[in-house]
Amino acid sequence: MTQFEIALYPGDGIGPDVLQQAVRVMQSIGERHGIRFKFKTLDWGYEYWKEHGRVVPEGFLDEIRDVDSILLGAVGWPEDIPDHVTLAPLVQIRQAFDQYACVRPANLFPGLKSVLAGRSADDIDFIVIRENSEGEYIDNGGRFKQGTPDEVAVQTAVHTRKGVERILRFGFETARRRRGRLTMATKSNAQKYSYVMWDSILEELTPEYPDVEAERMHCDAAVMNLVRWPDQFDVIVASNLFGDLLTDLGGILGGGLGLAPSSNENPSREFPSMFEPVHGSAPDIAGLGIANPIAAILSVAMMLDHLECPAAAHDVRVAVEKALLEGAMTPDLGGHLTTIEMGDAVLASLHD
Numbered sequence: 001m002t003q004f005e006i007a008l009y010p011g012d013g014i015g016p017d018v019l020q021q022a023v024r025v026m027q028s029i030g031e032r033h034g035i036r037f038k039f040k041t042l043d044w045g046y047e048y049w050k051e052h053g054r055v056v057p058e059g060f061l062d063e064i065r066d067v068d069s070i071l072l073g074a075v076g077w078p079e080d081i082p083d084h085v086t087l088a089p090l091v092q093i094r095q096a097f098d099q100y101a102c103v104r105p106a107n108l109f110p111g112l113k114s115v116l117a118g119r120s121a122d123d124i125d126f127i128v129i130r131e132n133s134e135g136e137y138i139d140n141g142g143r144f145k146q147g148t149p150d151e152v153a154v155q156t157a158v159h160t161r162k163g164v165e166r167i168l169r170f171g172f173e174t175a176r177r178r179r180g181r182l183t184m185a186t187k188s189n190a191q192k193y194s195y196v197m198w199d200s201i202l203e204e205l206t207p208e209y210p211d212v213e214a215e216r217m218h219c220d221a222a223v224m225n226l227v228r229w230p231d232q233f234d235v236i237v238a239s240n241l242f243g244d245l246l247t248d249l250g251g252i253l254g255g256g257l258g259l260a261p262s263s264n265e266n267p268s269r270e271f272p273s274m275f276e277p278v279h280g281s282a283p284d285i286a287g288l289g290i291a292n293p294i295a296a297i298l299s300v301a302m303m304l305d306h307l308e309c310p311a312a313a314h315d316v317r318v319a320v321e322k323a324l325l326e327g328a329m330t331p332d333l334g335g336h337l338t339t340i341e342m343g344d345a346v347l348a349s350l351h352d
Helices: 015-033 046-052 060-064 083-096 161-177 194-208 219-228 240-253 294-306 310-325 339-351
Strands: 002-011 035-041 069-074 101-107 125-131 141-144 152-155 181-186 213-218 235-238 261-265 273-277
Touching: 002 015, 015 035, 015 069, 015 294, 015 310, 015 339, 060 083, 069 294, 083 273, 101 161, 101 240, 125 161, 125 240, 161 181, 161 194, 161 235, 181 194, 181 219, 181 240, 194 213, 213 219, 219 235, 219 240, 235 240, 261 294, 273 294, 294 310, 294 339, 310 339
Parallel strands: 002 035, 002 069, 069 273, 125 235, 181 213, 181 235
Antiparallel strands: 101 125, 101 261, 141 152, 261 273
């Protein structure tokens, strides 16, 4: 029997609720495919902050360094803790464990209505790959003369040849496994150093992948074209910030953020990768039991793919699709099911 140790980070708000359903599905699929999961639950986040004055303990990276994967619910309680404080440990995890590939698929499931008139599941099926280790999310800068009329804030993005080349190669390889089309989204008409370097590296790499049609597109044009022609996109590669923005659009085009999974991958598997729904902690509905757990469940499917259990991952996705086709929906999708009932529906589809 295959065994994996998974660090569970329920987090805040709706995070614990959706993660609970993802774990139920994980345990069920494990029984079917002979996979045993050993769980390590992390009590970090808002409640930890209230007791200790910080959202994670000192040395927290060492507590998860040797697990096989990390599964995150959601983090954040902005009414009491600034978002940049809550999110700082996640950025540290991504950078310390070299999780340089953030993969966020956007696909509309059959039977769901798109926010775009006249579009169906056949039209919306693309992946955004976000460079996840550098770019605009490097903590590089500072604030000076705070609170005075002369206050200055400087934050400088950092783009390296190594970082750009490896994320583009990851994108090319992903496109090869899909429909053979790659779009690189930058802003080289305005950022003449960093994004012109991205342009140059794409030009250098393209001849190595003659089976992939590669193009570059300014990020603002990509936003417009994703709305106009979502069917023309296959794999999109972008920097840390641009990728973050494009994936929220992708989530909505794919039926809503309640359906949008993601991975933060260390492709070399030298360190653990982290999997999480794209949605946040949604404090406004925390405790109501109506959050959609599908994004967390699909994040489990992405984790299983990364752990080289493709048959198990496939079965999870099929179960989700079947449950949705049969009308199982939480309020965000126009339905009435609770979080637990939605989990029940996926499990029932899994056992059919």
